[in-house]
Amino acid sequence: MAEFDDTYTSILLPQSRVAMYARDLQSIQAFKSLQSDWRFTRVSLDQLEGGVDQATIDLQSGKPAPSLLIIETDTIDDSFTAKLETLAGYCPEGTAAIVIGPVNDVNLYRKLIAMGISDYVVRPVKTETLAFDIARSLIERIGATGSRLVALVGAKGGVGTTSLAQAMAWGAADMLNQKTVLLDGAGGWSTLNVGMNFEPATTLGEASRTAAGNNQDAFKRMLFQASDKLQVLSSGGDVMLEDGIDADSYEALLDKLMTTYPVVIVDLSHSPTALRRIVIARAHQITLVATPLLAPLRSARSLLQEIKDIRADSESRVDLVINKAGMASRHEVSKADLESALDRKPSMIIEYNPALFMGAEGEGRKLNATAEGQDVVRSLLPLMLKILDGVTDTSSIANDQKQKNPLSGILGRLKTKS
Ligand SMILES: Nc1ncnc2c1ncn2[C@@H]1O[C@H](COP(=O)(O)OP(=O)(O)OP(=O)(O)O)[C@@H](O)[C@H]1O
Ligand SMILES: [Mg+2]
Structure with missing residues (x-):
């Protein structure tokens, strides 16, 4: 043959x-x-x-x-x-x-x-x-099934959804050794290219049309190879003030990627509502990102309720991640209040650390390039590990965890306020 x-x-x-x-x-x-x-x-x-x-x-x-x-x-x-x-x-x-x-x-x-x-x-x-x-x-x-869809959605703009989507993608590829693809639904509003350091080479519409066609080489060219195991859909060339892709075409694009990549990570920040809805409905794991301030926490509470309405299993599928803790300490909601208001414990609290996050973003380098960044990336692994059963080669994970407890880095930094 x-x-x-x-x-x-x-x-x-x-x-x-x-x-x-x-x-x-x-x-x-x-x-x-x-x-x-x-x-x-x-x-x-x-x-x-x-x-x-x-x-x-x-x-x-x-x-x-x-x-x-x-x-x-x-x-x-x-x-x-x-x-x-x-x-x-x-x-x-x-x-x-x-x-x-x-x-x-x-x-x-x-x-x-x-x-x-x-x-x-x-x-x-x-x-x-x-x-x-x-x-x-x-x-x-x-049938070809089994890939895992990981979605990150912000309770509000600017809370760090894209940064954490990148961190999880690096974690899946570098630490869990998974062939991973990262994409967003933001079209011309995408900022993935800044943190991942590539020039947008396509639009979401073109990517979905190419994915549906037979020209595999053309589709491969739309994927930016960030590392051996990590590729990023190099969209972002879309017109900012025009409507982007419809939900069906986006879903077809996801289906295509899920036949090739065991782990598909979607950054939903700035995505049209229809795209958020379809990805949230399908994702195996959803990370809801919020900062510990009133407005994002209110949105987070409403969003959790809405996810519950479309997903009976939302309790186990959604992880709440509180990001930028300590950015405005005096105005932040305490951990106890936050937990009772949202009726849920955050899976992770990540400190405000501009040198680390903005430094990595500004220089287009991966968060886990430094030991401090590695701790943050490692701390996010458990969110993915629970859905990777059967997909991953667990031996590599076991080794990674043996070297370092994935929670050890971040636990020390958990903000415990009363
Ligand atoms: N823990 C953190 N500490 C400090 N800065 C952070 C942290 N997390 C993210 N940032 C910074 O916050 C800014 C916004 O982050 P990011 O673009 O990831 O947010 P977003 O929720 O995707 O925003 P948008 O709604 O515009 O898509 C970026 O400059 C990023 O580097
Ligand atoms: Mg974003």
């Missing part, structure tokens, strides 16, 4: 189990090498000795059927297809199968496809071919 369709090759594959019964060393090698491929993070790859007979014995004995079976065979005569049919009798409906055989045989290929086998591949199998065939089978059977 010369060309691999991007729909299958550049997405995070769904949670599943693939069992390969093979003896050929090259096939086994190709299969094993998928373990280090980011697309297979959530796919458990079981490499087993044997072929169709062993697979049948295993399923007969009550072992759970995988999502996809890969069977290697040396024989392709009728006895083999008969055995396959027996094996199929033990597979639950929806189990996909790929056969790896010794020679090209059109008749066999047709017969296997007619039997419901996803593909027939001839040895030796290249890793990329195997990856493509597995990906296509899994997506066709299970």
Whole structure:
């Protein structure tokens, strides 16, 4: 297969189990090498000795059927297809199968496809071919789901929503090792390009039209590569005084990004209401940002109520983050009053620290470039970690947490006022 369709090759594959019964060393090698491929993070790859007979014995004995079976065979005569049919009798409906055989045989290929086998591949199998065939089978059977949508919304303008969206994006990419994309819905009002240090190369409308089309390269060019694991949609070229993108087109853009990135972070500051609504309705985690002053806290209370109306699970989905604590100490609402007024404890309180935040923004450097900034970024990780179960390689997180308790930095700075 010369060309691999991007729909299958550049997405995070769904949670599943693939069992390969093979003896050929090259096939086994190709299969094993998928373990280090980011697309297979959530796919458990079981490499087993044997072929169709062993697979049948295993399923007969009550072992759970995988999502996809890969069977290697040396024989392709009728006895083999008969055995396959027996094996199929033990597979639950929806189990996909790929056969790896010794020679090209059109008749066999047709017969296997007619039997419901996803593909027939001839040895030796290249890793990329195997990856493509597995990906296509899994997506066709299970569908491409599983990415996590993280939304940040400000109770008011200027509370630091964009800064914290960037901080979370760096945390997801640098500390949780997740392939992450950051975007906003602010169109021409976007300030993401300042903090992330790029020139806007597109508009939201153009990005969504390109995402819907087939020109993958053009779409890739609209993504600014901030680091190995972090990309940012380089929108912001929109006209400020014209209406931006409609909610359906924005949702289609999100859907596209969610087929490719395990973590999609949306900064909703300055976004049109319709966009905020659709993202809030869909997000796995929502960070509501407010400062400890009366006006933003009032808005936060109303917004929490409205989110509750559109999401039954709002209690567990929304995290309240109080930012810029200490900026106007004498006028700030105390932590106790804040908690009783909002009927919710803030998940995080972040101090007003202009040298850190405005310094990073002004110089276009990431917040976690300094130890102090790293503490803030690390303190935001728990908000994402709780929704990344099953998406992340938890070993890297465990290591990161072992090095430093994610809360240790910020806890010392929690403002406790009475
Ligand atoms: N904890 C903080 N301490 C000091 N300054 C901060 C803090 N958080 C954010 N800032 C600064 O506050 C300003 C506004 O932040 P930001 O642009 O992130 O807010 P926003 O809520 O996205 O605003 P907008 O409503 O305009 O989109 C920026 O200059 C940013 O560097
Ligand atoms: Mg903003």
